[in-house]
Amino acid sequence: MKKRFIHYLCSMTTKKITPKELWARQQISLLDVDYDLWNERRASIQVFSQMSQSCIFTVDVFKERYDFASDNFAHIFGYNPTWIKTIRKQGDLLEERIHPDDRAQLIEHQIEHGQFIYSLPQEQRNDYQQIFQIRMLNARQEYVNVISRHQVIQKDRNGKAWMIMGVMDLSPDQTPTERIRRTVINRKTGEILASAVVPADQRLTKREKEILLLIRQGFLSKEIAYKLNLSIYTVNNHRKNILVKLNVDNVIEAINRAESLGILY
Structure with a gap:
């Protein structure tokens, strides 16, 4: 799989496409998602987030919006607490405190990863976790290195990625950097794949x-x-x-x- 991933990165051409357009390729139907079930699971995530020091968020691929963000986003990064509690109405709020250069790179990586995922058989598409190191403004208006882990947490009835969960923590490595660091891990095999498209x-x-x-x-x-x-x-x-x-x-x-x-x- 590593060779296949590297070959894919080297042969991939840049296309004018957005992450939301990639999400739309899932073609999830309202008939195939169970929001009553998800409301129960979200409640469990909310309880866990109150015990955790991490910043936790979930993304609804079907509705193409943030579904939940934990209170730690307000405590650590200085977001308005009311906005965090109403994240489903706030658009791309969480991206606002990411360093502008890292935000642009993050979008490129999301597109690249989406195209890689859709090159795989359906049964393998939810096996991967992305780990990023990015720069974000903290509550003191200082850029700090943050580790952000993204993976599928809930699938629809057909096995398609429906809910994505992210877990963010301050990085133990605060060495200044000018580029995102990214790793892709196959959660089933533990295989670590190439981390970026090389210019x-x-x-x-x-x-x-x-x-x-x-x-x-x-x-x-x-x-x-x-x-x-x-x-x-x-x-x-x-x-x-x-x-x-x-x-x-x-x-x-x-x-x-x-x-x-x-x-x-």
Whole structure:
């Protein structure tokens, strides 16, 4: 599945499509959803959210809107408590405090993931969880790194994704970053898939990835040259090319950048 996912990312072309248009492909019918059942389950989520320190939200794919958001969004991120309690009427409220650059990337990732999901057989489409690290304004008006996990929590009678749940927490890694970090996990197999579409001008060659992996393991240029049967001059040229392609100043930044793009896994 990992090879299939990577092949899909590399061959995918950007299309003018929105996340809501992708949701519409589910073609969920009102006859196939049970809101009485969901109201009971939402009540359970609300009770759990009162005990949890996480920010929890649910999205109704059929109605194309937020269905619930926990009070912690007000406590941690400074949202108006009344707006949070009436999230179903507030449109894209939760996106407002995401860093503008991350918000644009998040939409791209949602579209990419939706297209990947619809390339799978129906029975495999709900097996994946997306994990993002994004920047959000907190209640003190400071951008902080946040981990946000998204997965299907409720299916309709035909097994189609109906309700999506997100769980958001402050990231233990508050190192400043300029890009979203994203991981896709198959919840059934535990397989971790590639994390992002890599821009064409930032794709590393097989040799460059090999060298960067060795650098991450702590090998020096001289040692890498010996292991790969290359001259140290060639290794250093590869190092320079890696920095240029990834638009970074040093190998530590290169490793972080490559990991965020899914180049190293």
